[in-house]
Amino acid sequence: MNLSVEGLSFDYPARSVIKNIRFSISKGDFLAVLGINGAGKSTLLKCINRILKPYAGEVYINDEDCFKLKGRQLAQKIAYVAQSNLSIRIKVLDAVLLGRRPYINWDISNKDLEIAQKALEILGLQEYALRYLDELSGGEQQKVVIARALAQKTQILLLDEPTSSLDLKNQFEVAEIIKKIAEEQHIAAIVSMHDLNLAIRFANKFLLLKDGEVFAAGGIEVITPENIESVYSVRVKIEKFEGIPIVIPIRF
């Protein structure tokens, strides 16, 4: 499976948000989308599955033009986890079952139930299945939402800052889970992130956005002090600790 984004552009009436974005990834990839606030990370994610309608550009999955698909068909190929999710009073299993919506005609089948349960298992949430969503902690709720996206059985998973509101432990857990899902379920994950060190640790591909355009894209080799300074306007040093590169800000 190969996803290629070609020339994606979107603008709000007052300003252009993303311009001519191009990249491609394959199954098993964990692509970290990096850039400052307002660089267009969220917009890019929303344009890929047409939550926002880009004025130019195409998205192909295995040479199939995604924008020619109907909403339902697209939702069977690309799942999305929003930046902030509402804490509502619904059972965790029912929240995950919602991921089956693109497949449901009148009612859920046993197969849907099985897939939802499997998704809960992959995230280690079996015990929470019959708890109310709004009674869980922020980290657990985030995992439930990822389980819902997983139950959608798609080839692409878009996650908009899934770790931003979490504590250190949950940030690692969620990032680890995304990496695991990408590798084991053969899904390509596109994740917008703020924490460079978390991204370096778990992602294998990187897309650096600056002013709505691709500044650099590729493997770990694009994470250089020069690139980071250009994108974030912060001088950094990159040191290795036990073989893992660590980004250390040195001057603002």
Place this chain on the structure above:
Amino acid sequence: MSKKSVQRADTSYNLMYQRYILKKMYVMVSLFVLLLFACVFAIKAGSTDLNLYNIIKTLLGKGTEVSRLVILRIRLPRVVAAIIAGAGLSVAGCVMQNNLRNPLASPSTLGISNAAAFGANLAIIIFGAGSVQSSRSDAVIINNPYMVTIFALVGAMAATLIIILLTRLRGFSPESMVLAGVALSSLFSAGTMLIQYFAQDVQIAAAVFWTFGDLGRIAWNEIAIMTLLVVLAFVYFLFHRWDYNALDNGEDTTKSLGINIERIRMGGMFVASLITSVTVSFLGIIGFIGLVGPQIMRRTIGGDHRYLIPASALAGSLLLLIADTLARTIVSPVVLPVGAITSFFGAPLFLYLLIRGGRNK
């Protein structure tokens, strides 16, 4: 873990989910049984005393002249109207609360009730469809009920279309829709006030009487129209129950699940408005059912629209039937306006649920 124990875990897990769903079913079955009891009581209660045997005989077509008249012409239409209108208003409220993302939304939120009242006032006062006569039961007589109903319906549909056009052409958000509804509401009540200002007191009495909401004025053919509409709407709403659940999770998530939000919202608002328009036109303004019916059930069985929609329908039917029966019997032979009774008893009940909910949290 061995394969066997995994399987066993799955079964118990499934069982627990089944049990959880069963619990919701029990609530609905209980509501249904209560509704049946309420029906029997409503048919029995009143100045002409009827026992259960008489009622069954009459329903089977073997009753006396008097019991046939009382049951088939007077009480049964009221009971059926209460069940249908109550269910309709309540599911309309349920869907509006979801579509507008506003727990305060109800069928009258978009100004439909006031628009219908304006239409009725226009018919009664300007076009002379109502007057006061001295009759035994009611002091006020509407000479031309069809004209009043049609005018009310036109008024209500006009309000609906204005909201829908604004939403379509100007891309209104739910918040703007609610605000537009408030504006329309006051526009139509101002219109009503102006008409009434220049009317004679006889006409005002007829117009005010119309707005009270009264289940006694409906005829069988009108019940048939209302039933058909409410049943179709109910099926439509049920068909979209997953979409409404998705909407509770936010707009971006809903879109990402392949759901066309504009279409869902437009459809939901239109169908809910249609139910409200027809109900208000036939029966007058019956407040609170559409707000309180779904809210009570949301607090009892949760926010899952798979169960919330049917449960809201049952709750609405039950509330309106009880309210109407009380309205007829509390100070019999005077029939109190049912719209006042629904609020009078519904509001404390709702407050109680809010207080209880607050304490639990």
